[in-house]
Amino acid sequence: MSFGLGHGRQLDDAPGVVGVTAHELPTLPDEAISNPELARIDPRGWFRDPAAPFEIEIGSGKGSFLLQEAAANPGTNYLGIEWAREFYLYAADRVRRRSLANVRMLHTDASEFLRWRCPDAVVRVIHLYYSDPWPKSRHHKNRVIQDRFLAQAHRVLMPGGELRVVTDHVELWAWCEEHFARWTQAGGPGGVGGNAVPAGSGPLFVRRDFVAPTWADDDELIGTNYEKKTRAEGRPPNACVLVKG
Ligand SMILES: C[S@@+](CC[C@H](N)C(=O)[O-])C[C@H]1O[C@@H](n2cnc3c(N)ncnc32)[C@H](O)[C@@H]1O
Secondary structure (H helix, E strand, O other), rough: OOOOOOOOOOOOOOOOOEHHHHHOOOOHHHHOOHHHHHHOOOHHHOOOOOOEEEEEEEEEOHHHHHHHHHHHHHOEEEEEEOOOHOOOOOHHHHHOOOOOOOOOEOOOOHHHHHHHOOOOEEEEEEEEEEEOOOOHHOOOOOOOOOOOHHHHHHHHHHEEEEEEEOOOOOOHHHHHHHHHHHHHHOOOOOOOOOOOOOOOOOOEEEEEEEOOOOOOOOOOOOOHHHHHHHHHOOOEEEEEEEEOO
């Protein structure tokens, strides 16, 4: 069985010790299909200080956010997940050259990693910046934000944990707003998103304003390559934070 590792890609080809290896994230046991708990592996153990707060960036691209955020917060561990091999290698090499011991890179589909491998309540923040918009209707299923993704994000975040989202894409933002409305309403989303979230009376997430990191320039939210590009093209960002209730 190979699901959860992302399209059969290899994990043992990363530069230095930055890339998560196949030894650290072994293939799923067959029994995991009937008992997902057997597939879980605690990613905090991949870091020098496993007790440090743990955050994930989905779609790290060239790694600009990770480099700045991890350098500013050496006491926090960051896992960058990137499914495009060339960007994964590029970002991992940048991390290695900066000697950032609090950053690891994983070459896989982040949604599958959360669904199959990540244990409950271990993540403090999930960062999702300038996610691919997949504008054609038949490709909407490829967008990261889905009800089933939000169910898994809710499961893996610790109480008070945050999903931080920024995008310049107007139509993707409308899609996010539609999904976020379901997950921030009283009573929760009501049965959508699979069975990861039991029905409750209060909202599963509370929405807050996005606050730019202190290292960002005055006119930036997160200063990634995509943010610089889209701002230069006159497309301002939309952003928000969903806090696990
Ligand atoms: C538009 S780029 C933005 C990159 C970076 N966050 C930035 O702001 O410059 C989106 C990135 O997310 C990656 N990506 C999209 N879906 C992904 C997924 N499910 N798992 C991991 N990476 C993903 C793409 O390969 C791409 O590098």
